[in-house]
Each structure stands twice: as structure tokens, then as C-alpha cells.
Amino acid sequence: MLTGMQDSEPIEQVGAGVPDSFQRLWTPHRMAYIKGENKPTGTGPDDGCPFCEIPKLSDGEGLIVARGEAVYAVLNLYPYNSGHLMVCPYRHVADYAELDAPETAELADFTKRALTALRTSAGAQGFNVGMNLGAVAGAGIAAHLHQHVVPRWGGDTNFMPIVGRTRVLPQLLRDTRDILAEAWPRD
Incomplete structure (x- = not known):
């Protein structure tokens, strides 16, 4: 769920974390790159x-x-x-x-x-x-x-x-x- 500002009013955050005014852009697909998936095992x-x-x-x-x-x-x-x-x-x-x-x-x-x-x-x-x-x-x-x-x-x-x-x-x-x-x- 997105958290952040909507019409200048904070919306309630649902889930873990501390409520704040930031919006989140979740990019879980990037985890494959971060973890090095599909990287060769040798040369x-x-x-x-x-x-x-x-x-x-x-x-x-x-x-x-x-x-x-x-x-x-x-x-x-x-x-x-x-x-x-x-x-x-x-x-x-x-x-x-x-x-x-x-x-x-x-x-x-x-x-x-x-x-x-x-x-x-x-x-x-x-x-x-x-x-x-x-x-x-x-x-x-x-x-x-x-x-x-x-x-x-x-x-x-x-x-x-x-x-x-x-x-x-x-x-x-x-x-x-x-x-x-x-x-x-x-x-």
C-alpha cells in the first residue's frame, strides 16, 4: 500500500513502519539484480x-x-x-x-x-x-x-x-x- 500525501492530507499507513509523509515506490524486481541472479559462475x-x-x-x-x-x-x-x-x-x-x-x-x-x-x-x-x-x-x-x-x-x-x-x-x-x-x- 502506498503511504504519503493525498490532497495535502496524510493518509494512514497500514503495516510495519513508522507513519510519515513519504510515498513508497516498491521495486521488488530489482532484487534479482542486487542479489546477482543470472550472473555467470565463471568466465x-x-x-x-x-x-x-x-x-x-x-x-x-x-x-x-x-x-x-x-x-x-x-x-x-x-x-x-x-x-x-x-x-x-x-x-x-x-x-x-x-x-x-x-x-x-x-x-x-x-x-x-x-x-x-x-x-x-x-x-x-x-x-x-x-x-x-x-x-x-x-x-x-x-x-x-x-x-x-x-x-x-x-x-x-x-x-x-x-x-x-x-x-x-x-x-x-x-x-x-x-x-x-x-x-x-x-x-
Whole structure:
């Protein structure tokens, strides 16, 4: 139950805790991320790497936006913004320098297509594009290279991530996947 102010009058809090004027935004789905669920148990492709497992699923089930010969685009389960996707090689490699020429070319092409799809479908005004190579650089799954494409809009930042350690996402991932897959540029 929400607690807080309604028409400038406090509403009664039901349950544990001390009554106050704060509203609560419960995000229990984030607990999987906090606890590290779906993290690989090791560095090999057979050690539970989600980026090796996702391509085995249907597009809808795996949240795959598009598939290529060497790479695929997939929505991030823990997005910074709606539409946050990643471009991943099928091959289990940890470092950008390990990609061969066709993988490098298709990763670049899919990144460009992601920008186009997000501009077309969501009116993205800017982007953060990049890779975190290695755990010390912030890679959550360091053993399998993935490039982030995060759409941005003027005013898309607010106090929620800072104060509430919560991201507000206005659309379900499956709905976002369907919209982006439809807008994905074809050859």
C-alpha cells in the first residue's frame, strides 16, 4: 500500500513502519539484480553466461530486438532508460580487440541501426554508447563483450536514481522489444 500525501492530507499507513509523509515506490524486481541472479559462475561460455544463452531463446522470450550473422541486439534487463539495449557478439569473447573483422563490422552496423530504431520509435534525442571492458571498468558480465546503447531525452534524469536508488521506466520490456523490433532498419 502506498503511504504519503493525498490532497495535502496524510493518509494512514497500514503495516510495519513508522507513519510519515513519504510515498513508497516498491521495486521488488530489482532484487534479482542486487542479489546477482543470472550472473555467470565463471568466465567460460558454459558457466551460465546469459549472452550465450539468450540467442537460444525465441526473440520475444529473450527480449531480442534483431539478429545478425555475428551479433544480436537485446534489451537490457536492468535498463538505465526505456529502450536501453545491448549489441552482443554470438561468440563468447571478453575484449573488443578479440573480435574478428566481420564481428567488428556487424557490431558497428547494429549500433547504427539501434540509433535509428530508437530515434524512429521513441524520439531519442541523444545516446550514451559504449562498453565497459573488464570488471574494474564496471562490466557486470565481463566475460562476454556487449556494447550498451542508452537512449536519452532532455530532462530524462530526475531525483529517483539518486535519492531512491530507483529508475522509473514507463514501458514494459516486452512492449519495448516489440516496438524496437518493428522499427529496426532492415537491409
